[in-house]
Amino acid sequence: MCSQLKTPLFTALVEHAEKEPIQFHIPGHKKGYGMDSEFREFVGKNALSIDLINIGPLDDLHQPKGIIKQAQDLAAEAFGADYTFFSVQGTSGAIMTMILSVCGPGDKILVPRNVHKSIMSGIIFSGARPIFIHPEVDQNLGISHGITPESVQKALEQHPDTKAVLVINPTYFGVSGDLRKIVDIAHSYQIPVLVDEAHGAHIHFHDALPLSAMQAGADMAATSVHKLGGSMTQSSILNVKKGLVSPERVQTTLSMLTTTSTSYLLLASLDAARRSLATEGQSLLERSIRLAEQTRAQVNEITHLYCMGDEILGTSAIFTMDPTKLLVSVKELGITGYDAEKWLRKRFNIEVEMSDLYNILCIITSGDTEEDVLRLVHALKELADEFKHQADSDIDTNMVLPEIPVLALTPRDAFYSETEIVPFEESAGRIIAEFVMVYPPGIPIFIPGEIITEENLAYTKKNIEAGLPVQGAEDHSFQLLRVIKEHSIN
């Protein structure tokens, strides 16, 4: 039997539960008998019987030697990695591990400006100094894409002492840059590439999808199996290639960030999701891609709606895309993506993945049926019909990127500094202690530690006046900003 058909962890848990051991260990609910009865009945006895803990026969995620190690080894083989570490702290935990295992205080790390908050957390915890690169922005859709190999090359020429390059691949919207080229450039400086693969657990398993981090030769990838790979929410993996990073250090760092009460339900779901991806992923994804392409074509026939497709490809930042992501622009209807999300919920009981000012995002997976996508298309036709009378009140997506200010303190030093509140208009020249960003496209105007400039204050004001969603500051009205306290020396 192909070893990928086996599930050493999941199978061992089931076999252990079937032996019906008398449990004098945590969890105290003891197979559900010691918990609220309504919850027990709802969740079911199977799930509760494998909600176990790291007793002898069941291995330990912190020092895996048995069934967890076997499951991780099979995952490494399936994902093309040298080592795979399971995470019960989501991809956020895996991302912080990547950063903390290669960066220490003051070390430089190259990151796209539109990073997820876990990357900033990793930067704050490690004390690293971020060198930001602007991603390419799509003016029509109002979203940001990937970073280009050229911008990585330029940044590394200026900062050859950088300790790591972090890339988001693919983006939330399914777009990938030329990751292989970025890896080649970074490796020519002996610098490891860390990939935020939160939205790419499935891409390794079908040729029509963007290259996975491991296929592109990256050194580490934090991959949300729970998002698009079929495991339970919160379970993720960290894939590692040997060479530029130490797997021992990665294991130690991940362990430092991980609960000692690791959920075996989550771990078992990773084991089973890996089996499914490795043995039937190709055919399941084939179907999802077909369903998504068919839906995309039908949405694009609806007047005033646009569903992004491969016509956007063509630059090194917009190199390949995942067709299972359906990003639908509703801006021609003169409504926001948020309006569309609420309308779809109320009128059709449809829940989208996310919405922003201009778009809604729907994901298609092997869990969807023909009937589901037909209902979506029907609902979108009704939406377009309901709002067509206002179709010319187009929302302006024209975005100019803000200058990246000078970083005077590492985000960590800014986080731990004494701060005070000052009027927005009088804050130029001070060091900011909070984030200010426009979402979408989610690119910060300021991050903690940067020197406030008149230009970026003017940029912030312009965005607020245009009604764009400027977020992040403690004072939502942007009359005040929190800055680092300056001590006068007498």
Ligand SMILES: Cc1ncc(COP(=O)(O)O)c(C=O)c1O
């Ligand atoms: C781009 C990106 N990176 C990282 C994460 C964090 O993943 P998790 O929710 O598994 O911690 C997310 C979550 O939405 C994300 O969108």
